[in-house]
Amino acid sequence: MGKLATIARRSFLIGSAAVAGGVAFGIYKVRQAAPNPLLDDLPPGAVALTPFVRIDGQGVTLITPRAEMGQGIHTTLAALVAEELDVAWDSIRVEHGPPGAAYYNRALVEHNVPFSELDQGLAAEAMRGAMGAMAKLLPMQITGGSSNVADLFDRMRAAGAAARFALVAAASPKLGLPAAQLKTDNGSVIAPDGRRLSYQELAAAAAGIELPASPPLKAREQWRYLGKSMPRVDMVAKCTGTASFGIDVQLPDMVFATVRMNPAKGAALVSSDASAAKAMRGVLKVLDLPGGVAVVANNTWRAFQAVQAVRCDWAEPTYPASTQAMVDAIVASMTEKNQDSRLRDDGNVDKALSGDKVLEAEYRVPFLAHATMEPMNAVAWLHDGQLDIWAGVQNPTAARDQAAQLAGLDASQVRLHVMLMGGGFGRRLESDYVAQAVQLAVAMAGQPVKLTWRREEDMAQDFYRPAAVARLRGTTAAKQVSALDVQVASLSVVESNLGRLGLPALGPDAKIIEGAYDQPYGIANYRATAYRTPAARPVSYTRSVGNSYNAFFIESFIDELAAQAGADPLDMRLALLSHEPSRQVLSAVAALSGWGQPLPAGRGRGLAFHLCRGVPVAQVVEITTTPRGVKIDKVFVAVDVGTALDPRNLEAQLQSGVIFGLSAALYGEISFAQGAAEQSNFHDYPVLRLQQAPQIVVKVLESGGAIRGVGETGVPPVAPALANAIFQATGKRIRELPLRRHVDFV
Structure with missing residues (x-):
C-alpha cells in the first residue's frame, strides 16, 4: 500500500471513529465548556471557582483528577495550579475530585492515532484534532499512557491563573484600588500599602466574576514550584500509615464480601452448590454472579473461607485453553x-x-499479569435513592456510568469517591470489580458492602x-x-x-x-x-x-x-x-x-x-x-x-x-x-x-x-x-x- 493510500485509509477510519464518538454534533459542541462538576455537591460555605479550585473556610483545595497510584501525579498536578494561583505549598489540600466531563483526557486519545509522536504533518495533526474532540465529547477521564502532564500542563495552569484573576478582581473594590495595582502571594491579595485580603475572604465575591478564557501565565523564570523537586502531598500520610486506600474504607454497619469466578475468564458458571458455605460462621448471603459466585459475611476472612467452600461447575472457555x-x-x-x-x-x-x-x-x-500490590476492591452502598462507591479506578466516568446502569439509577445519583490505589499499571482501567460491588450493594440494599478479592482471585481474573x-x-x-x-x-x-x-x-x-x-x-x-x-x-x-x-x-x-x-x-x-x-x-x-x-x-x-x-x-x-x-x-x-x-x-x-x-x-x-x-x-x-x-x-x-x-x-x-x-x-x-x-x- 502506498503512503498516500495508507494515510487515506487512516483518515477514513479515524474520521469514522470521531463521528461515532460525537464529533458530528458540530464544532460548537467541541468548543462548549464542560460544566464544573464541583458545583453539584459543594459543602456549605464552599466556592468552586474552576473545576480545579475549591475554597472554603479551611483554605484552598486543589482538584487533581487523575488516579494517584504511587507515581506522584497529585503532587505535580497540584503544583501546576498552585504555581499560578499563588498559594503556599504547605497550606493546600489535594483531592482527586468527582468524575466529570471537565476532566477529559485529550492527550491520551491523541496519542492513539496511528502516527509516530514525532510526525507533525498535516494528516497526523488532523487526526489528533479529531480524536481529541472525541475525547471531550465522550468524555474520557482516564489515567494512563503517560499522558497526565501532557494533557493538563496548560489547562491546570490556566485554571489557577483564572481563579487568581477572579480573586484579584473581587479584591479590587474592597481595597479601593485597580486590579493592576494588586499583587498576590501565599493565598492573599496584597495592596501596595501592605493591606491584604485572604482568598477565603474573597471567594464568595470571586465566584460571581466571569473568568477569562485564556489568562496570562507565568514565564518559566517566574516559576516558584514548577521545575523544582516538590514535597509529595501524599508522603506524610503514606509514611505514617494514615493514607486511605480503597481497601482501607470502613463504614458503619458494613458487610464484607468476596467473589470466586470461573478461572477461565469470561466463561460461565454452569451450576453451584453453596450449602456448605451457607452453614459457615458469619456468612450472611451467597449470591450467583455472571460467571461466578459471591459470599457476603460479617468479616473479610470469613468471606474468603466460605467462597472456597462453594462447589462450582465451570463451563469450558470458547477460546484456546492452553x-x-x-x-x-x-x-x-x-x-x-x-x-x-x-x-x-x-x-x-x-x-x-x-x-x-x-x-x-x-x-x-x-x-x-499486572500484579498490583493492592488487590482489586471496592465499597458500594445503595441508600436513600443514591449509590456511593469508594474505589481506586483509572477510568472513573466509565466506572460511574456502568454502576448507574447496574443499579438502575441515573449517573447523577451515583457518587464515586476515587481513592488512592496500591498500583494500577492499567489494571484499574477496567471496572469489573466495581460492577461486582454494585451488584452486591443492590442485593444488600441499605448496607455498605466492602468487596475484596483474594490475591489468588486477583491473579486469576486479571486482564x-x-x-x-x-x-x-x-x-x-x-x-x-x-x-x-x-x-x-x-x-x-x-x-x-x-x-x-x-x-x-x-x-x-x-x-x-x-x-x-x-x-x-x-x-x-x-x-x-x-x-x-x-x-x-x-x-x-x-x-x-x-x-x-x-x-x-x-x-x-x-x-x-x-x-x-x-x-x-x-x-x-x-x-x-x-x-x-x-x-x-x-x-x-x-x-x-x-x-x-x-x-x-x-x-x-x-x-x-x-x-x-x-x-x-x-x-x-x-x-x-x-x-x-x-x-x-x-x-x-x-x-x-x-x-x-x-x-x-x-x-x-x-x-x-x-x-x-x-x-x-x-x-x-x-x-x-x-x-x-x-x-x-x-x-x-x-x-x-x-x-x-x-x-x-x-x-x-x-x-x-x-x-x-x-x-x-x-x-x-x-x-x-x-x-x-x-x-x-x-x-x-x-x-x-x-x-x-x-x-x-x-
Whole structure:
C-alpha cells in the first residue's frame, strides 16, 4: 500500500471513529465548556471557582483528577495550579475530585492515532484534532499512557491563573484600588500599602466574576514550584500509615464480601452448590454472579473461607485453553487475512532483503499479569435513592456510568469517591470489580458492602497483557542497517477493552505495533506490519502496552545486526538517528555508563534505545556473570522530557519503570491450562527482590520541547538492554522472555 493510500485509509477510519464518538454534533459542541462538576455537591460555605479550585473556610483545595497510584501525579498536578494561583505549598489540600466531563483526557486519545509522536504533518495533526474532540465529547477521564502532564500542563495552569484573576478582581473594590495595582502571594491579595485580603475572604465575591478564557501565565523564570523537586502531598500520610486506600474504607454497619469466578475468564458458571458455605460462621448471603459466585459475611476472612467452600461447575472457555494453543493462534494469525496495519513501509524492503546476507529471527513474549500490590476492591452502598462507591479506578466516568446502569439509577445519583490505589499499571482501567460491588450493594440494599478479592482471585481474573510473536528480517551494509522488516502478531487490547465499554474498535490497533513502526531510525528500507489475532481470552492495557514487547524485539534485533556487521551498537544507533533529542539521550547514557571502556572478563554491558509516548530514552545495563547466575549491577538511564517539572519525581518514576521492566524481563509469565492461569501469587509469579535490585543512575535532559510524562517510559528499554548485556558477556543470544528460561539470576 502506498503512503498516500495508507494515510487515506487512516483518515477514513479515524474520521469514522470521531463521528461515532460525537464529533458530528458540530464544532460548537467541541468548543462548549464542560460544566464544573464541583458545583453539584459543594459543602456549605464552599466556592468552586474552576473545576480545579475549591475554597472554603479551611483554605484552598486543589482538584487533581487523575488516579494517584504511587507515581506522584497529585503532587505535580497540584503544583501546576498552585504555581499560578499563588498559594503556599504547605497550606493546600489535594483531592482527586468527582468524575466529570471537565476532566477529559485529550492527550491520551491523541496519542492513539496511528502516527509516530514525532510526525507533525498535516494528516497526523488532523487526526489528533479529531480524536481529541472525541475525547471531550465522550468524555474520557482516564489515567494512563503517560499522558497526565501532557494533557493538563496548560489547562491546570490556566485554571489557577483564572481563579487568581477572579480573586484579584473581587479584591479590587474592597481595597479601593485597580486590579493592576494588586499583587498576590501565599493565598492573599496584597495592596501596595501592605493591606491584604485572604482568598477565603474573597471567594464568595470571586465566584460571581466571569473568568477569562485564556489568562496570562507565568514565564518559566517566574516559576516558584514548577521545575523544582516538590514535597509529595501524599508522603506524610503514606509514611505514617494514615493514607486511605480503597481497601482501607470502613463504614458503619458494613458487610464484607468476596467473589470466586470461573478461572477461565469470561466463561460461565454452569451450576453451584453453596450449602456448605451457607452453614459457615458469619456468612450472611451467597449470591450467583455472571460467571461466578459471591459470599457476603460479617468479616473479610470469613468471606474468603466460605467462597472456597462453594462447589462450582465451570463451563469450558470458547477460546484456546492452553498456553501452546494460545501461542499457536498468535502465530497462525500472521497471514494477509489478519493483517491489521502496515504503518511504516519505506523504500523497497523486499528488494533490499533479496541478497544472501539477510538475518532472520523470531522473538516471543508471554502473557503478563499486572500484579498490583493492592488487590482489586471496592465499597458500594445503595441508600436513600443514591449509590456511593469508594474505589481506586483509572477510568472513573466509565466506572460511574456502568454502576448507574447496574443499579438502575441515573449517573447523577451515583457518587464515586476515587481513592488512592496500591498500583494500577492499567489494571484499574477496567471496572469489573466495581460492577461486582454494585451488584452486591443492590442485593444488600441499605448496607455498605466492602468487596475484596483474594490475591489468588486477583491473579486469576486479571486482564493480562497479551503474548506476542515477532518475525524480523534485516541486513547491513558498511556497518549500517540498510533494511529492516518487522512483523508482529498479538491480540488487540483496544478491541478487547472498548468492547467491554460498549464502544466499537474502528480502524487499526496501533498498540500491537507501537514501538516498532514509530522509532526514529532512518533506515532506508523499513517496513512494520501488525497482525491481529482473533479475539480470545480478554486482555487489556499494561504499563507501556505494545512498547513493552516491541522494544525487546527491535532493540535486541538491532544488536544482532550490529554484531553481524561488526559495528559498535552505540555507533550504529547514533548513525541511524536523525532526531536530535534521541541522539542526545544516547550520547548521555554512553557518557554516564562509561560505554566503550573495557570491562573485566565475566562482565558485560548492553544498550537499548526507545521512543515511548514521544519521549526518547536510552538505557545501559551492566551485569556480572557468577557461578550461581547473572547479577545485574547497574542500570543507567538518560531521558529527555522536554521540560522537567519535578526532577526528583521524574527520577523516581524512571527507577520504578526499570524495576517493573526487570521484573517482567526476568520472571514475568502467565501460562494456562484449561483456560485458567497456572500462577496464583507472588511465589509463582515473582517480582524483583530487594537484594537483586541494581543501582539505577538517572540523567534527565531538557530539550525544551513538548511537555511529556514518564510513567511508562522507563519500562521498554530495560529488557533488551539486559538481553544485549547477557550476549555481550556470554555470547548467548536470547530471543524470548522471561529470561529465566535461559539464564539463572542472583
